[in-house]
Amino acid sequence: MDVALILMVVVALYIFQRRIWAARLAAADKYNLHKTNSNYLDLLFIMHLAMLLVYYAYARITTSDSINYYYISSIARNWFDVWGTDSRFVIFIAWPFTHLLGLSYEATMLLFAYIGFNGIILFYLSAKENVFGLKPIFQSYTLIELLFLLPNIHFWSSSLGKGSLITLAIALLVFGLARYNVRKLYILTGGLLVYLIRPHILFAFILGIGAAMLLSRRGVKPGVKFSLIIISIILVYFMSGGLVEYAGDENLNIFQSEAIAKRAKELGRTATSGVDITSYNQVQKLFTFWYRPLFVDAPGVLGIIVSFENLLYLFFTVQILRRGFVNFKHWNGWFRMLLFAFLLASLALAQVMGNLGIAMRQKAQIMPLFFIVYLRVMSLRQERKEKNVVTTATFKTEI
Numbered sequence: 001m002d003v004a005l006i007l008m009v010v011v012a013l014y015i016f017q018r019r020i021w022a023a024r025l026a027a028a029d030k031y032n033l034h035k036t037n038s039n040y041l042d043l044l045f046i047m048h049l050a051m052l053l054v055y056y057a058y059a060r061i062t063t064s065d066s067i068n069y070y071y072i073s074s075i076a077r078n079w080f081d082v083w084g085t086d087s088r089f090v091i092f093i094a095w096p097f098t099h100l101l102g103l104s105y106e107a108t109m110l111l112f113a114y115i116g117f118n119g120i121i122l123f124y125l126s127a128k129e130n131v132f133g134l135k136p137i138f139q140s141y142t143l144i145e146l147l148f149l150l151p152n153i154h155f156w157s158s159s160l161g162k163g164s165l166i167t168l169a170i171a172l173l174v175f176g177l178a179r180y181n182v183r184k185l186y187i188l189t190g191g192l193l194v195y196l197i198r199p200h201i202l203f204a205f206i207l208g209i210g211a212a213m214l215l216s217r218r219g220v221k222p223g224v225k226f227s228l229i230i231i232s233i234i235l236v237y238f239m240s241g242g243l244v245e246y247a248g249d250e251n252l253n254i255f256q257s258e259a260i261a262k263r264a265k266e267l268g269r270t271a272t273s274g275v276d277i278t279s280y281n282q283v284q285k286l287f288t289f290w291y292r293p294l295f296v297d298a299p300g301v302l303g304i305i306v307s308f309e310n311l312l313y314l315f316f317t318v319q320i321l322r323r324g325f326v327n328f329k330h331w332n333g334w335f336r337m338l339l340f341a342f343l344l345a346s347l348a349l350a351q352v353m354g355n356l357g358i359a360m361r362q363k364a365q366i367m368p369l370f371f372i373v374y375l376r377v378m379s380l381r382q383e384r385k386e387k388n389v390v391t392t393a394t395f396k397t398e399i
Helices: 004-029 039-061 067-073 087-100 103-130 143-147 151-156 162-178 184-197 197-214 222-247 257-268 282-291 300-330 331-352 358-362 367-398
Strands: none
Touching: 004 039, 004 103, 004 358, 039 103, 039 143, 039 197, 067 087, 067 103, 087 103, 087 162, 087 184, 103 143, 103 151, 103 162, 103 184, 103 367, 143 184, 143 358, 151 162, 151 300, 151 358, 151 367, 162 197, 162 331, 184 197, 197 331, 282 331, 282 358, 300 358, 300 367, 331 358
């Protein structure tokens, strides 16, 4: 059975990559008093495989897009006949596995799940490289480790579909931008993949980078800042044609695009979990996108499970609003870029969701950005508490 063979391949790949990831984790922990046990990588891997099994069961009892992706890619005669962006790009990536190698649906799902897992690892390493000072909550695990064990991002990135590919694509982009002077290949690869899967998300990142550079007063040299802003303007100009085609209009107003509204209604009809939200205003759409379902409106068992995470997201948002913007001057350009990219991407994705099921799936792609922003707020809070303790101790000593 090919599933057993592919599982051995995936485990072998993981063992090979684990050494690289463990070295990066050790380097990221260099400035932390509390070191993270590299066994956490194994825990992430097990969690992801567990969510793959849950997703497989979910796909078998619902009309999952993964089955359509597998079928279409397996019957296509020529690889470049299925070339394209959006859903066609998923089929294009799946073709060598489904048609050329003749792998089963389950084996292909396993390979795509591992692609998504690589994205989660890169998000996690990005957080470890840039968020310091958080104290362990359980053994050597800080808030960073606990957040990346939340099941929702693992669930939606473990499928044969856009979820796994876009998770890796955005993670490559975020990881590259964290050290943009030495990770240009990550940025280029991630940016290209995001564009091929969801061009409006890349547009949100470019605008986020521009906004972050304009508001950043330190950490970036004026010449570099100016260059990045110019590059952002040029990229926005060249991407505008594709985005106009996506919006189905002569401008980039996604809020009033008839094509996007039509697409949202189509998604609402085809999805199985559904409170129709296409008629909501912008505030309602954003709230729904970020925080619903919340128990009372949960569509099925999956919705009830997701409701617990959404309650956490609501709590995290309150913490960011209470503590984050007071210390906004301490955010470097990378954190600001993630915040603006998350907000702009949320605005874009909220226009396309047809119901709560679509909202849950699309939100998972960008929630790691939200996690990192929240972790930065918590690290600044920890720094401030420690400074207060030192100041109080010094004051008592002087007395």
